[in-house]
Amino acid sequence: MLVLLVVTVVGARRVPSRWYVGFRLLLLAVACHLLVAGWHFWEHYNLRDPLVPHLLLAILKGVMLAAVVTATPTTTTSISIWSGDHSHGRTEPRPPSQGADRGFRNV
Numbered sequence: 001m002l003v004l005l006v007v008t009v010v011g012a013r014r015v016p017s018r019w020y021v022g023f024r025l026l027l028l029a030v031a032c033h034l035l036v037a038g039w040h041f042w043e044h045y046n047l048r049d050p051l052v053p054h055l056l057l058a059i060l061k062g063v064m065l066a067a068v069v070t071a072t073p074t075t076t077t078s079i080s081i082w083s084g085d086h087s088h089g090r091t092e093p094r095p096p097s098q099g100a101d102r103g104f105r106n107v
Contacts, residue, residue: 001037004064005030011071022071029063036060 008030012023036056043050 001030001034005034022067022069026064026067026071029060029067033057033060033064 005027008023008027012020012027036053040050040053040057043053
């Protein structure tokens with residue numbers, strides 16, 4: 001869960017605004033899941049049946065799945081941020097001197 005929380009926070013800061021909803025929903029669901037998981041553990045520790053935490057954990061897992069689907073790019077133009085192409089829609093080629101002297105490949 002901690003890894004998912006860190007990835008969500010980093011992702012919410014770096015993605016285009018059209019995916020903020022998915023990442024923020026995921027961040028909220030993960031934070032709530034951590035709290036409910038603690039409550040769930042406490043109830044089991046005290047030998048009580050954690051019916052409400054079980055229900056909330058199941059709902060939060062569904063919310064996290066929906067958030068991941070919402071935050072996933074679905075069009076070919078939006079795949080560029082995931083594939084390393086950071087040209088942001090630029091179609092004209094870069095001049096060969098730009099970056100060539102530093103050993104970077106010309107994209």
